[in-house]
Amino acid sequence: MPHILIVEDEAAIADTLLYALKADGHSTHWALLGRDALDYLASTAVDLVVLDVGLPDQNGFEVCKQLRRTSEVPVIFLTARAAEVDRIVGLEIGADDYVVKPFSPREVAVRVRTILKRSAAGKKTPGENGATDANHPARVESEFLVDSERALITYRGTSLALTPHEFHILACLLRRPEQVFTRDQLLEAAGISTQAGYARNVDTHVKDLRAKLRAIHAERDPIRTHRGFGYSYQPDA
Secondary structure, eight states, X not given: OOEXXXXXXXXXXXXXXXXXXXXXXXXXXXXXXXXXXHHHHHHSOOSEEEEESBOSSSBHHXXXXXXXXXXXXXXXXXXXXXXXXXXXXXXXXTOSEEEESSOOHHHHHHXXXXXXXXXXXXXXXXXXXXXXXXXXXXXXTTTEEEETTTTEEEETTEEOOOOHHHHHHHHHHHHSTTOOEEHHHHHHHTTOOTTSSOTTHHHHHHHHHHHHHHTTOTTOOXXXXXXXXXXXXXXXX
């Protein structure tokens, strides 16, 4: 049973989420404050965090930043802020989705279910005939090594310091060399809703990925841009 942490200071909102998530088959825990949530996460394993941005003790963005130092657990932000810049900030610091108040608790439950499925799929390493052996990282060509169990990618023998979104986007590209992936396909791979209007945010993640790859090998760019279509991984010749 997936365990969901809800971090929300408004009892009425928390109650509706607790009911909807329990009805969807999840176990839940409710924290009122950001510091309470971080303390709980330090001692208890959870599968996903539903995190309000406007907490009374500290900004939800700051809670997420602290969480990302030690954990890649999926995070859905709840907020009254509808501005695009706020959505982009939330996604860039490591959130997996962004829900603007007022919202339907059932919609949140569906988003939770979808992200959990994608998160579980991302931890699997494809083998022959679709089989998975979590104990053996998947080698992609000779320059990359993908360890989905530890959410780690090495490039030319050097571990990459990737955000969760960067990891999933790069891993998606590496699974099928030379295949062109659209921005929406890469959003799905990263566990971000394609209905949220974040397609261009993929460009930012790819730009950051390229910078990290060039820091290791300045003369090679394994990610190719296909204008009007998307991106692909081009193996080293």
